[in-house]
Amino acid sequence: MSTKTARWIFYIGTLISLALFLVLTVDTHRQIQTLTHADRLSEQVVAGKRVWQKYNCNDCHTILGFGSYYAPDMTKVYWRRGSEGIKAVIRSPETFTTWRKMPRLPLTDKELENLVAFLQWTSEIDNQGWPPQDQKLRAGAGQAVALGVSPGAALYQAKGCFACHRLYEAGGGAGPDLTHVGSRLSYETIERILTDPRSGNPEATMPTPPLSHEERYQVGHFLAGLK
Amino acid sequence: MPLAYPSQRVAYPYFVVALLLFVLQVIVGIWLALSYALTIPQWLVDLLPFSTTRAVHTNLLVLWLLLGFMGSTYFMAPEETEREIYSPTLAYIQLLLLVGTGVTALAGFVFGWTKGKPLLEIPFPLDYLVVVGALIFLFNVGMTILRARQWTVIQGSLFGGLVFLAVMYLFNLPFYANLSIDWYYWWWVIHLWVEGAWELVAAALTAWILIKITNVPRATVEKWLYVELGLFLFTGIAGTGHHYYWLGAPSYWLWVGGIFSALEPVPILLMLADAWHYLRNRRSEIKGRLVFTYAVGMAILHFVGAGVWGFAHTLPQINYYTHGSQITVAHGHLAFFGAYVLLNLTFFYYAMPKLKGLTLFNERRGNIAFWWLSITMSVMTLAFSVAGVLQTHIERIMGLGYMTAQAQMRLSFAILAVLGVVFLGGVLLTVVDLMTLRPGPSAKEAA
Ligand code: HEM
Ligand code: HEM
Ligand SMILES: [Fe+2]
Numbered sequence: 001m002s003t004k005t006a007r008w009i010f011y012i013g014t015l016i017s018l019a020l021f022l023v024l025t026v027d028t029h030r031q032i033q034t035l036t037h038a039d040r041l042s043e044q045v046v047a048g049k050r051v052w053q054k055y056n057c058n059d060c061h062t063i064l065g066f067g068s069y070y071a072p073d074m075t076k077v078y079w080r081r082g083s084e085g086i087k088a089v090i091r092s093p094e095t096f097t098t099w100r101k102m103p104r105l106p107l108t109d110k111e112l113e114n115l116v117a118f119l120q121w122t123s124e125i126d127n128q129g130w131p132p133q134d135q136k137l138r139a140g141a142g143q144a145v146a147l148g149v150s151p152g153a154a155l156y157q158a159k160g161c162f163a164c165h166r167l168y169e170a171g172g173g174a175g176p177d178l179t180h181v182g183s184r185l186s187y188e189t190i191e192r193i194l195t196d197p198r199s200g201n202p203e204a205t206m207p208t209p210p211l212s213h214e215e216r217y218q219v220g221h222f223l224a225g226l227k
Numbered sequence: 228m229p230l231a232y233p234s235q236r237v238a239y240p241y242f243v244v245a246l247l248l249f250v251l252q253v254i255v256g257i258w259l260a261l262s263y264a265l266t267i268p269q270w271l272v273d274l275l276p277f278s279t280t281r282a283v284h285t286n287l288l289v290l291w292l293l294l295g296f297m298g299s300t301y302f303m304a305p306e307e308t309e310r311e312i313y314s315p316t317l318a319y320i321q322l323l324l325l326v327g328t329g330v331t332a333l334a335g336f337v338f339g340w341t342k343g344k345p346l347l348e349i350p351f352p353l354d355y356l357v358v359v360g361a362l363i364f365l366f367n368v369g370m371t372i373l374r375a376r377q378w379t380v381i382q383g384s385l386f387g388g389l390v391f392l393a394v395m396y397l398f399n400l401p402f403y404a405n406l407s408i409d410w411y412y413w414w415w416v417i418h419l420w421v422e423g424a425w426e427l428v429a430a431a432l433t434a435w436i437l438i439k440i441t442n443v444p445r446a447t448v449e450k451w452l453y454v455e456l457g458l459f460l461f462t463g464i465a466g467t468g469h470h471y472y473w474l475g476a477p478s479y480w481l482w483v484g485g486i487f488s489a490l491e492p493v494p495i496l497l498m499l500a501d502a503w504h505y506l507r508n509r510r511s512e513i514k515g516r517l518v519f520t521y522a523v524g525m526a527i528l529h530f531v532g533a534g535v536w537g538f539a540h541t542l543p544q545i546n547y548y549t550h551g552s553q554i555t556v557a558h559g560h561l562a563f564f565g566a567y568v569l570l571n572l573t574f575f576y577y578a579m580p581k582l583k584g585l586t587l588f589n590e591r592r593g594n595i596a597f598w599w600l601s602i603t604m605s606v607m608t609l610a611f612s613v614a615g616v617l618q619t620h621i622e623r624i625m626g627l628g629y630m631t632a633q634a635q636m637r638l639s640f641a642i643l644a645v646l647g648v649v650f651l652g653g654v655l656l657t658v659v660d661l662m663t664l665r666p667g668p669s670a671k672e673a674a
Pocket of ligand 1: 470540
């Protein structure tokens with residue numbers, strides 16, 4: 001090969017790749033508006049993104065799979081915990097985290113609202129179904145809702161029970177699997193646990209769920225029905 | 228042997244600062260591994276969270292590697308252009324500015340002053356000072372080249388790579404409202420650095436050293452340099468798409484990113500073949516072996532870390548499960564080490580003796596340190612990979628949740644913390660050796 005050929009390889013190779021890359025970048029800008037629902041990118045969501053950056057959450061948590069790998073991915077955390085669940089973790093991380101800790105961060109109420117709006121918007125990004133574990137969880141949640149017992153099932157998801165309990169092969173493993181909890185526990189027992197997890201068992205580690213009286217009734221009946 | 232050009236001396240303080248920051252970076256790395264393995268008490272997590280120490284670890288890495296590249300460029304430019312550096316004073320000012328900015332940024336992280344974007348945490352207005360430092364550097368090197376008017380492919384690759392590097396950093400400056408677009412351009416900095424601009428710099432510095440220590444004619448080296456650069460940019464630019472699979476971009480990136488990035492190992496393999504070939508033509512008048520050992524070690528671990536470990540998770544079918552896991556970390560460590568840490572150390576071992584006026588130096592400690600570092604980092608990569616496979620399987624395939632998987636990975640991180648201490652020993656040996664090079668051939672070579 002002569003130096004001249006080598007130089008041509010350099011110029012042509014670079015230009016082809018660059019041209020393709022720039023054309024696709026322009027097209028991506030066009031399509032990403034739809035894929036990310038840019039019309040829902042409200043001021044509140046943008047303010048939430050600034051909160052996310054201000055507290056450097058991203059150097060512990062990944063989001064869209066990018067960042068540090070020290071803590072759970074935040075892309076679909078809204079599915080796992082819902083708005084109340086997210087707020088509860090950030091307000092008192094020490095009650096929700098286990099052997100690996102998250103810092104107590106001084107977010108104002110307004111910052112917290114904005115942050116939740118940002119995470120909700122993020123969970124709606126159409127990103128080819130990543131991450132797989134949350135995709136599975138959503139399928140499990142779908143199955144639960146399909147039992148026809150919502151709104152208890154919907155609350156189960158929104159209040160973050162999936163974070164610690166498995167249901168139809170989906171969810172975390174910190175607490176017992178609840179797929180057949182109704183065959184083990186009566187409605188009254190469940191209701192009592194949800195009011196105060198330490199009522200029956202003083203050693204219990206489950207944090208008191210953020211449920212109103214009415215919500216406890218609905219979640220309790222949903223769970224008691226899972227035989 | 229005195230320096231060919233007195234202004235090459237400006238490289239010395241760059242190298243010294245780089246080496247000291249390297250030591251700090253590794254110490255912080257050990258703390259990161261401990262944070263994974265142990266339960267850090269809540270009060271300490273509140274005081275000095277993992278997020279802060281991780282930013283310190285990675286920013287120190289980038290800072291010292293770039294200072295090393297800059298020092299290497301200042302060392303090489305006079306010999307390559309046959310001219311003194313345009314302004315040694317500017318070179319010292321630039322060093323002070325960049326180190327001052329870097330140290331301010333690191334201290335700022337500890338007090339929560341951050342841009343909050345991984346690897347690019349340096350906040351406004353410090354990020355603009357980084358740009359000023361880069362501009363001074365490019366001006367100084369550019370003027371040196373310009374005044375010499377002796378165009379070579381090596382100069383072009385080096386200077387082109389440096390300009391490319393600086394331009395890409397600009398995409399980090401704005402605030403992006405849309406998270407997906409934010410990450411889209413984040414990769415223009417990170418990917419187009421390590422798989423584009425930095426590769427050009429690396430290829431140029433390697434080619435230059437090979438010309439200096441072998442009998443291969445410059446024309447041959449420069450011809451292959453063209454081919455390598457062409458392949459790097461052909462595969463690397465569109466290969467950026469391997470980061471666009473899951474961020475909300477259109478699905479054609481699965482094809483474009485997958486195909487182009489799968490070809491990225493090819494130019495790295497070519498560099499390995501090159502180094503192998505050329506080094507059989509060592510110059511007889513060069514007695515020392517250590518620079519050769521380093522150059523070959525770099526070519527091999529560059530290929531393993533970037534080429535093999537990169538390829539392993541670059542196809543979308545695999546990346547769907549491994550994305551953002553400890554597999555990524557395993558690859559990140561060996562690729563950075565093999566390609567850019569060893570490049571800097573190769574250059575330091577070539578240049579330091581000359582900066583100290585030595586022709587031959589005792590290579591025993593340097594040799595031990597080379598094997599110590601390379602073996603430890605390879606084992607560390609395996610430990611990260613074991614953790615990554617566990618995470619991928621338990622969290623992603625079985626769907627058992629993040630913390631369930633992490634519980635199974637604690638042992639890997641305990642081992643990693645120990646390996647980190649061993650690695651630190653190798654780093655200290657290297658730094659002490661480079662700072663106190665002793666004259667004379669080793670006993671074995673004299674015999
Ligand atoms: C010397 C060159 C390279 C260096 C220093 C390097 C370094 C890195 C680093 C630090 C990351 C993690 C970034 C983050 O998310 O924080 C990364 C990600 C990645 N690299 Fe490389 N890399 C190199 C070359 C390559 C090559 C040649 C390939 C493909 C053949 C490759 C494939 C990947 C992939 C697929 C990811 C994304 C991992 C994920 O999805 O989480 N890399 N690289
Ligand atoms: C030459 C030496 C080193 C290099 C080049 C290096 C490079 C890096 C890079 C590029 C990252 C970002 C990870 C990513 O985004 O993929 C990182 C993070 C990290 N490093 Fe290192 N590092 C080095 C030494 C060490 C040592 C000695 C340890 C201790 C065992 C260590 C432990 C860690 C840990 C635990 C993380 C955090 C990963 C995460 O985000 O979850 N590093 N390092
Ligand atoms: Fe990449």
